Amino acid sequence: MNTKEPEQQSAFEEQASVILSPDDEERLILDIDGFEGPLDVLLTLARTQKVDLKQISILELVQQFLKFVDDAKVQKLEKAADYLVMAAWLAYLKSRLLLPEETSEDELSAEEMAARLTHQLQRLSAIRDASATLMSRNQLKRDVFARGMPEPVIVTKNATYELSLYELLRGYADHKTRKSIADIRIHKREVYTLDQALERLRGLIGIAVDWTDLFQFLPDSIEGDDMTRSVKASLFTASLEMAREGKAEIVQKQTFGPLYIRKKDRSD
Amino acid sequence: METMEQIRIVEALLFASDKPLSSIALADCLPEGANIDQLLTDLREQYANRGVNLVEVAGKWMFQTAPDLAFLLRKEVEQERRLSRAAVETLAIISYHQPVTRAEVEEVRGVSLSKGILDVLMEAEWVRPIGRRRTPGRPMTYGTSDHFLVHFGLNSIKDLPGLAELKAAGFLDNVNTSRLNLLDDPKPTEEQPELPVSSGE
């Protein structure tokens, strides 16, 4: 590994010399606010080299980054903490890349450090591409939709009560049934009472001179079959009552024939 | 655009909608001149024998589990609360007599309405205030909601069977028919002589 170092070293320098271009550096007037951390800056800078990420010049990248931090740290030192740490590490890397490598069992070679940084940048780049792909997928509730009116509604308030059309109709029918029975009880038929009939008969019988058909005494004002029947029944009962009292005489000449009534004055 | 493509669009819109859609709303998403009624008829036809049917309720369209498979969904339904008999009767009276005031419901039922009943019916979103009577006190009138129609699968309140039909269906076996005819058989109506409540909805 150690023996290869000079070669690798030169490779980096070559690369750097090929790619380094003052135009690129000048174009990069960067602000920390626009970035998601030092790796993001490094990735952006690396892309300005317009080569495959595997081919980037680490030395150039280091210089670009150090310049970027120099420009930025004046304004935003607090935010720049991450950037300063990265800058320090990159400065160390740069020195390792430029100076002849000390052999060490424990430490990574400068080449390996650079390769690792490249790997990190590639990884971030790849995950960004992946995240873009992921977010461009058809997303539920944005591009594709599930059933808008799910039927086994478990949480919806609307469905808290259960009632079938049958039960609703049954309820109305039951109500109607009960109501119709209640009507029979409540709606009493109007009647012509016995007292009313007696009063009427007593008043009218004195006026009539001779035998008179009982139903001649029907009041004019009655309406309806029910009421007529009630009046006839009451007048008939009243006539019997007056006959029992001895105040009237009744004659019926044939079955179902008309009833004749006349006053009977006992005092005569 | 081909008819099949238009049918696909109507199908997707109806599937994804959280409420029934009118044919007008559907037509808005289709190219001008699309025959939406024909598309809906075709789609209904295509789903006629499937596990899900396209149905028209309250003048709008929606997908619904085929009636013969409703038993599959009953598991969840069992947890639901049941309405009291008084609530069912009140709901029935409101649906047949609407628009109707609270006092009228009480008069028809012959008992006063306990406080919770109307609340329950409104919470179930079956009953809603419709307007106010133009009578002293301007009492609130109540009627049934679109949700009521959807729930009971009715296209209109006029689809509720009349008393004669109830009798024919055996619902009124114990009632003397001649007597029944003397009772008022209200014709469910949708007209609203009342003063409208804030049109909200």
Next chain:
Amino acid sequence: METMEQIRIVEALLFASDKPLSSIALADCLPEGANIDQLLTDLREQYANRGVNLVEVAGKWMFQTAPDLAFLLRKEVEQERRLSRAAVETLAIISYHQPVTRAEVEEVRGVSLSKGILDVLMEAEWVRPIGRRRTPGRPMTYGTSDHFLVHFGLNSIKDLPGLAELKAAGFLDNVNTSRLNLLDDPKPTEEQPELPVSSGE
């Protein structure tokens, strides 16, 4: 029971639900011996060209609108604020690297994770704690939920786009969390799914 009848049942159950259903849950509603996998395959076939498709997500099945109709149905999602770039990246790292610790996410992005980001992702129910790493400090590890799979229409984590390529390039190897200290060798850490957070649905 005929196959068509069984398909109708599966169709009704899936159509009625707005969440994916497992084939096991579906089989519960079918006669014993029904070939649920075949039924699902058939049903998917029948709906392949319709406006609604049957898809397999998170190992379960659901109907959803056809992807090519997204242009008609697309909604700017109101409640879900648009995710920040940091949140999107974090979500991607968690989904591709899971189980992954907070420090590892920070390492990949090269920046510390601001406080709200994981909260947002967990609130959206896309990310959930999975267990703890068996390393000093026993850091919590994170992964994606079934809800994440359903949302992005994935059947399993293995279906993440570009997963194979990322893996082949070595980008998903263990992340060395001694961040900014690239001198250390990455030591593979072993995941121990202790403290499993409720395995829930």
